[in-house]
Amino acid sequence: MLLTLSEFAAYLSRCREEKFPRLFVLGHAAPDGDAVISSLFEGWRLTLQGELAVPVVQADALPREVAWLLGSSAPLVLTAAEADMTHPDSRFVLTDHHHDPLRQRQVVAVVDHHPPATDLTGVDVCIRPVGATTTLVAQQLEQQGYTFDDGVARLLLGGVLLDTDGLSPRKATAEDLTLAQRLSALCGEPTTAFYDTLQAQLLSETDVAVLYRRDYRTYFDRNGVPLLGFAILKVWDTTLPSLAEIRRLLAADLRDSGCVACVAKVMPYTADGGRGQQVCLAAGEGGDLVLTALCQMEGAGAERTAPDTLLIPPTCPQWGRKRYAAHLLPLLEKEA
Ligand SMILES: [Mn+2]
Known part of the structure; x- marks a missing residue:
């Protein structure tokens, strides 16, 4: 099944319109490209399985480079101030981290690439030491039979590149590399040039x-x-x-x-x-x-x-x- 950028935008709009969501997907509170992209796609992946999962970025605004990467989809992404996550029945999926001091008892699943430092008994855990959480989410989607159009592949590639310093050997594993090559072929963005552009956006932040x-x-x-x-x-x-x-x-x-x-x-x-x-x-x-x-x-x-x-x-x-x-x-x- 092909996942397209327009379907992605439609999913984000649906999240915005949902009045009482009960399942949220959170990247960590210092949101970077990997935290944001992994949470958006894990939310979409879970929603494709049946229950609407709403990603929320834990900040007032998206980081510059992430807003640039998301382009016209950026304004659709919910930020912390726009989402009410206080209902006691709310459940949370964490991506790119696995510990939330305020909500740990409501955490039902985690997808992360940092070594676990918290007791995660009873939580659905996917933690593996790859270069980016986005890699884990993209692999899951592929394993479930989904393929990506150029726009979706480009977003996933951006998440992987930003968290691996452009696939640097210090950060990227073989799995990140193989995935990135596949995504690069799908979207037509050469990894080095694309990373340079993302990095230039990131470095332009002056606040x-x-x-x-x-x-x-x-x-x-x-x-x-x-x-x-x-x-x-x-x-x-x-x-x-x-x-x-x-x-x-x-x-x-x-x-x-x-x-x-x-x-x-x-x-x-x-x-x-x-x-x-x-x-x-x-x-x-x-x-x-x-x-x-x-x-x-x-x-x-x-x-x-x-x-x-x-x-x-x-x-x-x-x-x-x-x-x-x-x-x-x-x-x-x-x-x-
Ligand atoms: Mn990460």
């Missing part, structure tokens, strides 16, 4: 509050106590965000999240595809410990220029958040 929330993760200890909040702000090196504003956001985050430390890493990209000098700012009781540890991990060249500031030049390894977190969490657990 610091949006940047702070966009690529954000909270890390908890075994008992669910929040330890570390970690924001990554990807920007063009020609439009660097105000550090004063990031400090304000870190202070507010620390207050709201109760983390031991909150960190924001500014990751500048150059026009030729290279990386600029990264800046890490940290706040909270564990902030100094975090920056000291990151400085050691990055080695020669990394430099503390203020008590809350670490500069990491492109000559350093510039490790990713996952690697940082693996190193930081045991240290912060002692601190907590």
